[in-house]
Amino acid sequence: xxxxxxxxxxxxxxxxxxxxxxxxxxxxxxxxxxxxxxxxxxxxxxxxxxxxxxxxxxxxxxxxxxxxxxxxxxxxxxxxxxxxxxxxxxxxxxxxxxxxxxxxxxxxxxxxxxxxxxxxxxxxxxxxxxxxxxxxxxxxxxxxxxxxxxxxxxxxxxxxxxxxxxxxxxxxxxxxxxxxxxxxxxxxxxxxxxxxxxxxxxxxxxxxxxxxxxxxxxxxxxxxxxxxxxxxxxxxxxxxxxxxxxxxxxxxxxxxxxxxxxxxxxxxxxxxxxxxxxxxxxxxxxxxxxx
Numbered sequence: 001x002x003x004x005x006x007x008x009x010x011x012x013x014x015x016x017x018x019x020x021x022x023x024x025x026x027x028x029x030x031x032x033x034x035x036x037x038x039x040x041x042x043x044x045x046x047x048x049x050x051x052x053x054x055x056x057x058x059x060x061x062x063x064x065x066x067x068x069x070x071x072x073x074x075x076x077x078x079x080x081x082x083x084x085x086x087x088x089x090x091x092x093x094x095x096x097x098x099x100x101x102x103x104x105x106x107x108x109x110x111x112x113x114x115x116x117x118x119x120x121x122x123x124x125x126x127x128x129x130x131x132x133x134x135x136x137x138x139x140x141x142x143x144x145x146x147x148x149x150x151x152x153x154x155x156x157x158x159x160x161x162x163x164x165x166x167x168x169x170x171x172x173x174x175x176x177x178x179x180x181x182x183x184x185x186x187x188x189x190x191x192x193x194x195x196x197x198x199x200x201x202x203x204x205x206x207x208x209x210x211x212x213x214x215x216x217x218x219x220x221x222x223x224x225x226x227x228x229x230x231x232x233x234x235x236x237x238x239x240x241x242x243x244x245x246x247x248x249x250x251x252x253x254x255x256x257x258x259x260x261x262x263x264x265x266x267x268x269x270x271x272x273x274x275x276x277x278x279x280x281x282x283x284x285x286x287x288x289x290x291x
Contacts (some may be wrong), residue, residue: 006038010259014044016135016171016269017117020072021050021060025087028072029079032112033099041111046135047072048117051199054118064090066126073114073130080108080262112291115167119201124148128155133167138271139195140205142263145170149264169267170260173245174253175274176282181248185238187274190226193233197224206244212236245273250282256284 004013012211013035023031024042028045036227049065050058054074068091075094084098084107098107113132119140127134128151136148136150153163173191175184195202197220203213215235220228241247246256257268272279 001035001043002038005035005042005133008039010042012042012044013285014115014135014169014269015046016115017046017048019055019060020047020069021055021062025072025075025079025085025094027255028235029075029099032076032080033110036110043112044114044133045076045112046117048049048135049123051201060069062091066122067091069116069123070126070130073116073126077114077130077179078203080110080112082109088117089259100239113167115169116190119205121148121151124151125155128161129159131166133169135169135269136265137205138171138173139192139202139244140235141207141231142238142259143259144167144205145265146263153172167266168264169269170265171271172257172260172265174246174257174270174283175245175247175272176250176253176278176279177275178282181252182251184253184274186233188235188247189238190229190242190243191273192241193236194220194224194229196236197229197232198222207240208236212240218241248288249272253279254283254286 001011001015002155031045032045047069049061049062049069054216055061071087071089071092075085075092078085079097084096085094086096087094115133115135116123116127116131117136117137120129124134134152137144149168152166152168156163156166173188177184193216196206196208197216212235216232219232246253260268270280270283
C-alpha cells in the first residue's frame with residue numbers, strides 16, 4: 001500500500017483485508033494515519049476476522065469475531081476522528097490514546113474510511129451499524145451479492161442510515177483468454193477448488209453442493225499441494241466456476257462483471273487469476289470504450 005500510495009496520484013488504495021487480530025487499534029490507527037500522509041484522501045482500511053482454521057493454527061482464535069470487530073471499528077473510527085479514546089470491552093481496552101505528532105496538537109481528523117470484510121449475513125449486519133462500507137468477498141454468485149446488499153439496506157434503514165452512505169465494493173476473480181477461453185476457466189477453477197477445500201466461509205456461500213465439497217476435501221490435504229488441487233478440480237464443474245468468477249473471453253468476462261454490478265456491487269475489485277497484465281488491459285480497454 002505504501003509503494004502504491006507513493007507512486008500514484010489518483011487511485012484509491014485499500015487493504016483487503018487486514019486480519020484484525022494482528023494489529024492493535026493504536027497500530028491500525030498509526031498505519032492509516034501514515035498512509036493518509038502519503039496519499040491524502042485516497043486510503044481505505046479494510047478489516048476482517050481471520051478465517052478458521054487458519055486463525056487457530058496461528059494462535060489467534062477469536063471466540064466472538066463479530067464482537068471483537070465491532071469494538072475495533074468503533075474505537076478506530078474515534079481515533080481517526082482526532083479524539084482521545086478510552087474504550088473498555090471484551091477485546092479492546094484503551095486508556096486515553098491519541099495521535100501525538102506535532103501536527104496533531106489541534107486534534108485533526110484523518111478521513112480514512114473503515115470497511116469490514118464480510119461474507120456471512122451477521123457480519124453484514126455489523127457493517128450497517130458501525131462501518132463506512134463492506135468489502136464483499138469473491139467466489140460467491142451474484143445472488144449472494146444481491147442478498148448481502150439488501151440485508152445491509154434493511155439494517156441501514158432501521159439505523160436511520162441511507163444505503164448511499166455505505167460503500168459496497170466486491171472482490172471478483174477474473175481471467176480473460178480470447179484465444180483459449182477454457183484456459184481462463186481452468187485457472188479460476190484451480191483457485192475456486194483450493195478455496196472450497198480450505199475456506200469454510202467461502203465454501204458455504206459459493207453454491208457448491210455437499211457432494212462437490214466432499215469430493216474436493218477427499219483429495220486435498222492441508223496445506224494442499226498444487227497436484228492435489230489440480231486433482232480435486234474434477235469435482236468442480238465449469239458452470240459453478242462461471243457462476244462465481246468472471247472468466248472466458250473478454251465479452252464473457254465483462255458481461256459477468258456487469259452482472260455483479262447490477263446486483264449492488266458499487267465497485268468491482270478485480271483479482272486476476274491468469275494472464276494478469278493482459279486481463280487488466282482488456283478490461284480497461286472495454287471500460288474506456290463504453291465511456
